[in-house]
Amino acid sequence: MQKxxxxxxFQCKRTLFSLIAGITVAAIPLAGNAGSETDQHQLGTKxxxxxxxxxxxxxxxxxxxxxxxGDLPAEVDGMSLIAFEDQPSLIEGNLVVCxxxxxxxxxxxxxxxxxxxxxxxxxxxxxxxxxxxxxxxDEQAAAGSQCKTRIFLGTSDYRLLAIDAKTGKACEAFGxxxxxxxxxxxxxxxxxxxxxxxxxxxxxxxxxxxxAVADMQRSDPPSxxxxxxxxxxxxxxxxxDPVPRDANDPAMTSWGKGTESFGQxxxxxxMAVDQKLDLVYLPTTSASDDYYGGDRPGDNHYTSxxxxxxxxxxxxxxxxxFVHHNVFxxxxxxxxxxxxxxHNGEMVPALVQNTKMxxxxxxxxxxxxxxxxxxxxxxxxxIQTPGEVLSPTQPFSEGMPTVLKHGFTPNDxxxxxxxxxxxxxxxxxEYHYGPIYTPPSLKGTIMSPSAGGGPNxxxxxxxxxxxxxxxxxxxxxxIVTLIPREQALKPQADDSKVEGLSMTFPNPGSKxxxxxxxxxxxxxxxxxxxxxxxxxxxxxxxxxxxxxxxLGSIKKMASLPFDWFLGTPGAGGPLxxxxxxxxxxxxxxxxxxxxDMATGETLWETDLPAAxxxxxxxxxxxxxxxxxxxxxxxxxxGSTMGDSVMAYKLKRS
Numbered sequence: 001m002q003k004x005x006x007x008x009x010f011q012c013k014r015t016l017f018s019l020i021a022g023i024t025v026a027a028i029p030l031a032g033n034a035g036s037e038t039d040q041h042q043l044g045t046k047x048x049x050x051x052x053x054x055x056x057x058x059x060x061x062x063x064x065x066x067x068x069x070g071d072l073p074a075e076v077d078g079m080s081l082i083a084f085e086d087q088p089s090l091i092e093g094n095l096v097v098c099x100x101x102x103x104x105x106x107x108x109x110x111x112x113x114x115x116x117x118x119x120x121x122x123x124x125x126x127x128x129x130x131x132x133x134x135x136x137x138d139e140q141a142a143a144g145s146q147c148k149t150r151i152f153l154g155t156s157d158y159r160l161l162a163i164d165a166k167t168g169k170a171c172e173a174f175g176x177x178x179x180x181x182x183x184x185x186x187x188x189x190x191x192x193x194x195x196x197x198x199x200x201x202x203x204x205x206x207x208x209x210x211x212a213v214a215d216m217q218r219s220d221p222p223s224x225x226x227x228x229x230x231x232x233x234x235x236x237x238x239x240x241d242p243v244p245r246d247a248n249d250p251a252m253t254s255w256g257k258g259t260e261s262f263g264q265x266x267x268x269x270x271m272a273v274d275q276k277l278d279l280v281y282l283p284t285t286s287a288s289d290d291y292y293g294g295d296r297p298g299d300n301h302y303t304s305x306x307x308x309x310x311x312x313x314x315x316x317x318x319x320x321x322f323v324h325h326n327v328f329x330x331x332x333x334x335x336x337x338x339x340x341x342x343h344n345g346e347m348v349p350a351l352v353q354n355t356k357m358x359x360x361x362x363x364x365x366x367x368x369x370x371x372x373x374x375x376x377x378x379x380x381x382x383i384q385t386p387g388e389v390l391s392p393t394q395p396f397s398e399g400m401p402t403v404l405k406h407g408f409t410p411n412d413x414x415x416x417x418x419x420x421x422x423x424x425x426x427x428x429x430e431y432h433y434g435p436i437y438t439p440p441s442l443k444g445t446i447m448s449p450s451a452g453g454g455p456n457x458x459x460x461x462x463x464x465x466x467x468x469x470x471x472x473x474x475x476x477x478x479i480v481t482l483i484p485r486e487q488a489l490k491p492q493a494d495d496s497k498v499e500g501l502s503m504t505f506p507n508p509g510s511k512x513x514x515x516x517x518x519x520x521x522x523x524x525x526x527x528x529x530x531x532x533x534x535x536x537x538x539x540x541x542x543x544x545x546x547x548x549x550x551l552g553s554i555k556k557m558a559s560l561p562f563d564w565f566l567g568t569p570g571a572g573g574p575l576x577x578x579x580x581x582x583x584x585x586x587x588x589x590x591x592x593x594x595x596d597m598a599t600g601e602t603l604w605e606t607d608l609p610a611a612x613x614x615x616x617x618x619x620x621x622x623x624x625x626x627x628x629x630x631x632x633x634x635x636x637x638g639s640t641m642g643d644s645v646m647a648y649k650l651k652r653s
Contacts, residue, residue: 041089041134042201042273044335046461047576048618052625054579057650058594058604064626064649065112066609069099071128072632072643082641083129084632085457085571087199087615091135092149092165095619097645098130100632102155106168110621112647116168125156125192127212131270131457132199135165136207136231147171150231152207154196158182160209160229175234182209185223185263189214194222201271203280203311205231210267210282215329219295219509221288224266228314238314242266242284242302251319256297264288265303269457270335274349277366279317281351282307283332289510290329290451291440291480294387299324306336306353306361308368318368322355324391327439329451330356334459334573336365337469342541343371352540354460354471356453357436358403359396362540372543373398379437383445385482387511394437400543403455403473403536406436408448408519414529415521424527428519431479440480446519448477448528458573458615461582463597467541470582470597472551474533474569476526477519482512531567535574535584537600547600552587571613571634575627585612585629588639592616592629592646610642624649 053061086098094106094115104118134152141148149165159181162174170178184194193214201208207229213221228237242265244251252259265287272281287296287303302316304323309316323330334354341350341362351365362371376393384390410428415421432438432445439445453474460471483504502517519527526532531550539546552568554560568588575583582595585608592612594604608631616629628647633639 041087041132041199042271044270044272044337044459045339045464045576046459046574046615047463049578050618050620050625051577051579052620053577053581053618053627053650055581055596055603058579058581060651061594061604061606061627061648062651064647066647067097067105067107067112067645069097069103069105069632069643069645071099071101071103072641081127081129081635083571083613083634083636084610084630084643085129085131085614085634086630087132088617088628088630088645089133089135090617090619091151094165095628096133096151096165097630098133098153099643100128100130102130102153104133104151104153104163104168107645109619109626110624112645118163118168120153120155120159120161122155122157122159123191125195127156127192127195127197129197131197134199134202134207136202136205138232147173150174152200152202152231154198154200154209156192156195156197158184158194158196158211160196160200160207160234162234173233180229180234182227185225188222189217193217198268198270201273201280202231203273204275204278206237206311207231208271208280208311210269210271212268213264213266215290216505216507216514219288219507220261221263224264224285226267226282240282240307240309240314242282242305242307243287244302251301254299254301257295262287262296268331269333272336272338272351273311274338274365277349278311279308279365280311281336281365282309283334283336283353285331286323286326286329289507289512289514291327291514292385292388292482292510292512293325293327294385294389294511297325297389299391300326304330304332306332306351306363308365320361320363320368322353322357322359322361322395324394325389327388327390328437328447333453333456337460337462338365339462339464341371342467352460352462352469354403354455356451356455357406357449358454358473360400360403360469360538360540361397362400372400380434380439383432383439383441385439385441385512388439390439401538401545403471403538404449404475404534406448407434407438408446408477408528409433412529413527415527416523416525420521420523420525424521427521428527440482440514442482442484444479444481446477447480450474450476450478450518451516452478452569456571458571458586461574461576463576465578466539466597468537468539468546468597470535470537470574470576472533472535472570472572472574472584472586475528475567476532476569477528479517479519481515483515485511485513488513531565533567533569533587535582535595535600537597549595549600549602551584553589553591556589570611570637570639573615575616575618577618583616583618583627583629585614585616585631587611588637590631590640592631606648608646609640609644611637611639613637613639
């Protein structure tokens, strides 16, 4: 789950795994000459052509340097969401790191020494995360002038900042002293209801900014508008609302009662950009409410979609909806990947979209034409919450394998012992269950994939030579229960509430209060079969899974003397290199691993000071290739927390 949820599905990992030990059988590519850093990031492929570190020598990696941001809270409380999800950027010879408090530090990429820092001086929020920055070179500015190369950063109080990439000073000609205060469509219920946590996109001199809007805090939240500004001056250029407001917009026909009372549909993840086509691609989220749509009948177009906009005007070029009438919280979670894809004997500019459902879609990114057929298939209709009207079908990518199994029944339960399995089966039979898109209900519905995925923000990495994409996924089902408001006792009806691993969201103004919890046995272990997280490699051309491995060992969490690779739900994404490697952190076991891109074999592994719930990057300096990963953890998953940035290179012979 996203959009700034104060949630901790796996915060109590001690509960989740503590009994296992006692159970008996009773970067993005930052390679200098491959286009600008911004262009490379905005392609979303997480691929580097560097080969100095490869399958033959990766076992010789050693720590080169470690940097600590200093932005680590003394204590992590249950209602704070803290996630070090940065993807560092190599800009003007500096490696720029964004801390959880959105403070920027420019490091010497070879030594990790600090060159400058920039503090956005925003208020202290319960949500602390930064998913990176974006840079832009002003080709019209004189060489060596201030802010010729500038960094764009969104803030927790919804400002857009422009910073000189060489000095870390504000670009005073941008907005007001380097800052634009972005407008919100209605007064916030609380500070931080609307924030800018992901990196902006830049398309041909236009800066495009999304937002995270707090989920299920009211039935009529602020709009999830995407805003665009002139990269030189900060003047607003256009705005696009994924919940359409113009009666003449063709998307309005998919909103049976209009859109006046609805918000969100926002872009909390990262956007992709094709400079040549002047297109920016938005991965949009569900509209309010997340789990009940009785008041918004229809498919609700532009939400839960990919929307291609003209960078110059914000005009819709094409769009496709992945979830009709979304009542599953299946947001479009990750930046689209822009690749060249072989189709009908020629290479076509393509867009690949990973989804929480583990369904992979591929489009011609210029026209929106599907390059892999998409079919509408009937989905469950037998569970009807009063007032709800479900979509009778949902779109599936035909012939492309899914990243994970869909749906859940009591026959799918698993346990460490037969007693554990029996208890899980009994628990599962208390709820509604079935295929994917079995909707939330008053009785409670087991949802698999859960709203956290499947794949999530970290997305996939793609090797253009083999056409293989690798992507991580979480695989623990959740139970979603809708509680009629008149039955919800205070303070439950008014406040978000966390009890253990169960979360209750108030939804003031909605007919229902929402309760979300993972499907766990009484011992605290998942009732679903391992792996509980996995790394999957898919050949996108042959449309087949090449290999799959569990992602994460429970050895450290269960104090075992040996590795037990059951997978540990986590966050982050992979880095793919031309050296035949996949680097990824992700896991709750605080490990950083390199896998063989061809086979999935683990070729290298090292301990991190905290979970690497981020995206690794690689670059070359002074003839040496470095691999860098932020290691600070994610409070939602109950990981080890920290503030480290770890850099590795090959041992000197």
